[in-house]
Amino acid sequence: MEVWATMLNRHRWMAACVAATAASIAMAGCSSSGSSTSGGSSASAPGNPSASGTFPVTAGVLHAFTGQNAFFGLNAQNACLAAASQINAGGGIMGHPLTCSNFDTKGDPADAVPVTNRMLVSASHLVMVVGPDGSDIPSVLPVLEQAKAPELNTVGDPRYDTQTSPYFWRLTPSDSTQAPALAYATYHQGYAKIAEIFTSDLSAQTTTTPFQSAYSKLGGTVVKAINIAPGQASYQTEVAAVLATHPQALVGEMDARTAATFLSEIRQQNGSMLPFVVTQRALQGDWEPAVGPAIGDATVGKYVTTIAPALSASGTAFTTFKAAMTAIKANPFQSKNPFVAATYDGVIALALAMDKAGSIDPATFVVNVPKVTTPGAGATEVTTYADGVAALKAGKEIDYVGASGAMVFNSNGTANRPYAPWTYNADAHSWVMGAPLPVNAGL
Amino acid sequence: MSQVVLSLGFGLVTASILALGAVGFTLQFGVTNLFNLSFGESMTVAAFVAYLARVSFGWNMWLAMAAGGAAGMLLSLAISRLVFLPFLRRGTSQFAMVMVTVAVSFILKNVLQIFSGANFYSYQLPPESPVHIIGMTFDARQLTIIGLAVVSLVGLHLLFKYTRLGKAMRATSDDAALARSVGIPTSTVASAAWLLSGLLAGLAGVALAMDLGTFDTNTGGSFLLLIVAAAVFGSVGEPYGAVLGALVIGLASELAANVSPTLKDVVAFAILVLVLLVRPEGLRAGRVQLRAEVTA
Numbered sequence: 001m002e003v004w005a006t007m008l009n010r011h012r013w014m015a016a017c018v019a020a021t022a023a024s025i026a027m028a029g030c031s032s033s034g035s036s037t038s039g040g041s042s043a044s045a046p047g048n049p050s051a052s053g054t055f056p057v058t059a060g061v062l063h064a065f066t067g068q069n070a071f072f073g074l075n076a077q078n079a080c081l082a083a084a085s086q087i088n089a090g091g092g093i094m095g096h097p098l099t100c101s102n103f104d105t106k107g108d109p110a111d112a113v114p115v116t117n118r119m120l121v122s123a124s125h126l127v128m129v130v131g132p133d134g135s136d137i138p139s140v141l142p143v144l145e146q147a148k149a150p151e152l153n154t155v156g157d158p159r160y161d162t163q164t165s166p167y168f169w170r171l172t173p174s175d176s177t178q179a180p181a182l183a184y185a186t187y188h189q190g191y192a193k194i195a196e197i198f199t200s201d202l203s204a205q206t207t208t209t210p211f212q213s214a215y216s217k218l219g220g221t222v223v224k225a226i227n228i229a230p231g232q233a234s235y236q237t238e239v240a241a242v243l244a245t246h247p248q249a250l251v252g253e254m255d256a257r258t259a260a261t262f263l264s265e266i267r268q269q270n271g272s273m274l275p276f277v278v279t280q281r282a283l284q285g286d287w288e289p290a291v292g293p294a295i296g297d298a299t300v301g302k303y304v305t306t307i308a309p310a311l312s313a314s315g316t317a318f319t320t321f322k323a324a325m326t327a328i329k330a331n332p333f334q335s336k337n338p339f340v341a342a343t344y345d346g347v348i349a350l351a352l353a354m355d356k357a358g359s360i361d362p363a364t365f366v367v368n369v370p371k372v373t374t375p376g377a378g379a380t381e382v383t384t385y386a387d388g389v390a391a392l393k394a395g396k397e398i399d400y401v402g403a404s405g406a407m408v409f410n411s412n413g414t415a416n417r418p419y420a421p422w423t424y425n426a427d428a429h430s431w432v433m434g435a436p437l438p439v440n441a442g443l
Numbered sequence: 444m445s446q447v448v449l450s451l452g453f454g455l456v457t458a459s460i461l462a463l464g465a466v467g468f469t470l471q472f473g474v475t476n477l478f479n480l481s482f483g484e485s486m487t488v489a490a491f492v493a494y495l496a497r498v499s500f501g502w503n504m505w506l507a508m509a510a511g512g513a514a515g516m517l518l519s520l521a522i523s524r525l526v527f528l529p530f531l532r533r534g535t536s537q538f539a540m541v542m543v544t545v546a547v548s549f550i551l552k553n554v555l556q557i558f559s560g561a562n563f564y565s566y567q568l569p570p571e572s573p574v575h576i577i578g579m580t581f582d583a584r585q586l587t588i589i590g591l592a593v594v595s596l597v598g599l600h601l602l603f604k605y606t607r608l609g610k611a612m613r614a615t616s617d618d619a620a621l622a623r624s625v626g627i628p629t630s631t632v633a634s635a636a637w638l639l640s641g642l643l644a645g646l647a648g649v650a651l652a653m654d655l656g657t658f659d660t661n662t663g664g665s666f667l668l669l670i671v672a673a674a675v676f677g678s679v680g681e682p683y684g685a686v687l688g689a690l691v692i693g694l695a696s697e698l699a700a701n702v703s704p705t706l707k708d709v710v711a712f713a714i715l716v717l718v719l720l721v722r723p724e725g726l727r728a729g730r731v732q733l734r735a736e737v738t739a
Contacts, residue, residue: 071561227703227704232707233457233460233654234453234697236449236456236697237450237453237697240446241700241701257657261655264655268573269573286561289563293564294656295656
């Protein structure tokens with residue numbers, strides 16, 4: 001009996017230790033915990049249409065602000081702040097100043113739901129939600145839909161290609177349109193034989209099948225297709241398997257840390273880098289700072305092409321956006337990021353929709369979002385919030401064309417836009433856009 | 444076949460880093476009986492110190508590695524003296540101590556993040572030419588990592604086998620009260636164990652950062668589960684078992700990648716579970732080298 005008791009104690013101790021280790025690492029994965037900031041103190045339903053007088057209204061920035069995906073939150077936060085500065089400089093939304101309040105999902109779907117609930121009950125006069133990102137949206141969207149909170153996102157997941165909620169507004173294209181662009185750019189760069197490498201997470205997986213379909217239609221051959229688990233200490237065996245098939249180039253999507261390890265091992269085993277055509281993931285703020293030190297900034301510039309939404313980077317709307325970003329002391333690179341520009345435009349478009357409806361009640365104003373962003377006979381093109389408000393007051397129909405260019409939503413709430421190849425300029429430390437690619441890869 | 448041989452070589456590199464970490468982890472547990480989950484963060488701190496030495500001060504990689512190892516030692520000793528020991532003196536339970544180590548890991552990581560930001564860092568080592576050895580491919584950096592592990596582990600073996608300190612460590616690990624009664628200064632021995640464990644954590648952290656190409660504040664912590672798995676595989680507190688665990692997990696995960704890359708961790712942990720089912724206290728339970736042969 002004593003032996004059993006001793007063994008039991010030992011087993012319990014070891015099991016407790018291993019469980020604690022796993023728990024600790026799981027927590028660490030979503031840690032670097034910071035506190036979310038909330039601007040509101042009075043609970044309200046979205047918009048709170050019964051309120052009267054001039055009071056601040058809130059855009060809830062629902063994103064990861066800590067952990068690996070913290071760059072999503074910083075991008076969305078600054079896009080919201082820049083848009084709010086323009087809106088408030090233009091007199092606010094029917095006199096209501098717009099404030100941006102951050103709610104940190106930590107990039108973890110399990111954390112995201114309670115944070116969303118907290119936002120819904122605590123944000124004062126919540127009129128829109130900026131976010132969440134691709135990993136959080138499956139868990140958070142039902143909560144936002146139930147609360148009838150309009151939300152602006154930049155997720156690529158094709159599952160939302162057919163969604164019908166009037167509160168869902170996707171500001172950048174679906175991955176289902178990214179994949180043909182990726183295939184087109186790869187094939188027309190002269191790579192007819194490629195190896196496809198995607199990480200096994202959901203956001204990367206949504207591109208593989210449509211990519212293979214488009215690439216084979218164009219005449220290309222995928223000599224090797226592998227899914228790798230993100231965040232491993234080594235990919236040497238996977239790299240050797242890829243190199244054994246002698247591809248002309250690599251195509252795929254990897255998060256920053258995975259790409260740094262994988263590509264440095266490609267270079268090590270191959271003796272030099274292979275060209276890498278990568279999805280828009282590479283344009284996110286954490287990617288180049290991780291991969292650059294691993295393989296060299298110049299190597300990134302020479303061998304990596306990222307296929308991301310096009311950004312005109314010129315005209316009144318872009319100049320206004322850039323000035324607003326500078327005024328809030330945003331990172332200069334964020335002004336060149338098409339996702340930041342699209343989010344900025346989304347906030348302004350929703351504000352204009354409220355102005356057009358004469359209401360901050362989402363149930364009333366969401367139908368006006370396409371009405372202020374779609375070109376049409378008699379619609380006046382406006383490029384700033386102030387111009388939009390002035391045109392609306394003059395009784396005109398408007399078409400807001402913002403910093404990210406035309407933003408025409410389809411019936412499923414997605415603004416499809418053209419893609420373009422972006423390459424990294426190592427001297428200027430920034431991505432440079434090439435000529436926009438044909439819609440749907442010309443297929 | 445050639446692909447399998449290649450994988451064995453790659454597995455050796457991973458196993459070498461794992462072995463450094465797992466032996467450090469298990470050595471400290473064997474002597475102090477503390478399941479220290481801040482071990483991964485000690486690795487990260489050491490990687491950052493080596494970065495400062497290498498990139499900011501321009502030292503060569505060997506000196507930078509030594510700086511990382513020294514940082515690991517100092518950090519390990521400081522945490523044990525300033526944090527863990529006061530709790531242990533108050534009779535804090537073992538499980539509560541594990542939570543204290545979790546707290547320390549969070550504090551270390553977040554303090555590090557204050558200074559480093561959410562950025563990635565690299566030692567900016569130049570590309571190396573591949574070296575082919577019996578069908579396996581390495582570069583000089585990987586051979587350095589394997590060599591470092593071999594030298595460190597042989598050194599530890601000699602320490603345990605032939606020195607008074609090593610024998611005192613084994614005696615303290617076996618029965619601290621009995622060791623004290625025969626005049627072994629167990630407090631000093633525990634400090635030496637913390638220093639040695641910290642040294643191995645530091646070397647493992649620098650080796651991991653070298654192998655990955657870039658690292659950030661999450662790097663050591665994300666590797667901890669594999670280190671603990673290797674230690675548990677070979678019986679916690681048993682350094683030779685930890686080496687065996689590191690080899691099995693390192694090689695199995697790379698070989699599994701030939702079937703499917705997503706199976707890497709699955710296979711490694713399936714083997715761990717199977718071993719624990721058959722031998723619940725690990726593969727080398729009952730053969731604990733740290734706990735024997737005490738001589739005057």
